[in-house]
Amino acid sequence: MQPTTVKQGVKGHYYRKLAETYGTPALLIDCRMVRHQYLLLKSALPDVHLYYAIKALPHPKVIEVLAALGAGFEIASSGEINLLHRARIAPRTTIHTHPIKRDPDIRQALRFGCTTFVIDNTEELLKFIPYKHRVGLLLRLSFQSSDAVVDLSRKFGCCPDDAPGLIHLAARLGIHIKGLTFHAGSQCTNPSMHVHAINVCNQIIRQSRGLGAAPMSMLDIGGGFPVAYDSRIPDIETFTAPIRQALNQLPPNVRVAAEPGRFLVAPAGTAMMSIIGKAWRNDRLWYYLDDGIYGLFSGQVFDHARYPMEIFSTSPKVYPSVLAGPTCDSIDVIVEDVMLPELEIGEIVIGRQMGAYTAASATSFNSLPPAKVVVIDSRQTRSLETGRADIAGQTQN
Ligand SMILES: Cc1ncc(COP(=O)(O)O)c(C=O)c1O
Incomplete structure (x- = not known):
C-alpha cells in the first residue's frame, strides 16, 4: 500500500469559503467530474454498456x-x-x-x-x-x-x-x-x-x-x-x-x-475537514480533524485506499506531524510521521480522490455527525446536505 502524501495546496481561499458556507466535515461532489469520468470510460470502451455500481457512492x-x-x-x-x-x-x-x-x-x-x-x-x-x-x-x-x-x-x-x-x-x-x-x-x-x-x-x-x-x-x-x-x-x-x-x-x-464504481466517482469527491484540536505528543505535533477513519476515511480500512491530502499553510518550518480523526479510538489516525508546517486550529485539510467507498462506508461511531455531502455542479454550487443514512436516498434540500 502506498503511503499517504500531504501536499501544499494552492486553493486555500476557495476551500475556506466553501467551509464557511457549508461547514465541515463535508464531502464535495463535483458532478462535472462524474460526467467527465463516464465519458472517458465510454470512449475507452465504446461498445460496452456501463452500469454504475451505486455502492461506490x-x-x-x-x-x-x-x-x-x-x-x-x-x-x-x-x-x-x-x-x-x-x-x-x-x-x-x-x-x-x-x-x-x-x-x-x-x-x-x-x-x-x-x-x-x-x-x-x-x-x-x-x-x-x-x-x-x-x-x-x-x-x-x-x-x-x-x-x-x-x-x-x-x-x-x-x-x-x-x-x-x-x-x-x-x-x-x-x-x-x-x-x-x-x-x-x-x-x-x-x-x-x-x-x-x-x-x-x-x-x-x-x-x-x-x-x-x-x-x-x-x-x-x-x-x-x-x-x-x-x-x-x-x-x-x-x-x-x-x-x-x-x-x-x-x-x-x-x-x-x-x-x-470507483472510476466514475472517486475523482469527483473531495473531503474537506477542519482542524479541531492540536497537541504535542512524543515529539510530534498531533492535529485532530473533524472527520477520520470512522467517517470518510473508512475507505482506508475497508477499501485499502490511501488518499492524497492537502494543507494550506505557507509557513516554511516543518515538524513531524500526525493527522488524526475525532473519535476516542487510537485507530482513528489518517496519517503519521509526515513532515508538515505548523497548522492552526480552524485550518482546512483536504483529501482528494475521495468519492468512492468513503461516505458509503462511513459509520456513526461516537455518535458523531456524518460528513455532509455537498454537490457542486458546473452551473451552480448548491448544497444537498445529506446525512449518512440520507445518502441512501432521502436527500434534504
Ligand atoms: C459486483 C460488483 N460490481 C462492480 C463493483 C464496482 O467495482 P469498482 O469500484 O472496482 O469499479 C463491485 C465492487 O465491489 C462489485 O462487487
Missing part, C-alpha cells in the same frame, strides 16, 4: 447525472433498489449482481422490474426455479488477481472448470443463463486479469452451445478500472487497450457490459 444526484448520460445501474440490495426507484430509473437499465440473495430480495427486484440476476452456485440457481420464465441469469466466475488492491473473487464466483456443469444443470431446469460475469478485483493496477478472464469466458460462451443451453448473449466484465491515488497507474485508454482487443474476439452476438 449511492447519491441521488450522481445517479441522476449518470442516468442522463445513458448509464445503467448495478444493484446488489433492496436498499439500492429503493434508491433507484426513488430516482425513477428505468428498471430495464439495471442488473442485480449479488450472487447470494434471499427469496424476498429476488421478489422485490422482480417487482421493481429488474430481470437480470447473477448466480455462482447450485443453491442459488435453484432459487430461480419459480421465476424461470421471468429472468435471465449471468453466471459469475472467479478470477483472483494479485494486481488488484481489493480482491472480489475470494468470496464469490465459481471456478471456471465448474461453469459447464452449472450451465448444463440450468439448461435441464429450463433456466436461461444468458451470459457470464466476473469481477477481476477493484483498483486493478493492470488489465491482465481482465484480459485472461475475457479469454476464458469467450471459450466457455462458445462451449456452452454444446451443453444444451440457448446461446449466451452477454458478458459482463465487472469493474476494477483504477484511479490515481498516490501511485502512478496507466490512463484509462492505455488500461483498456488490451481489454478492447480481447473483447473483439467474442462471438458477434455477445453484448458486453461493465460495472464501474
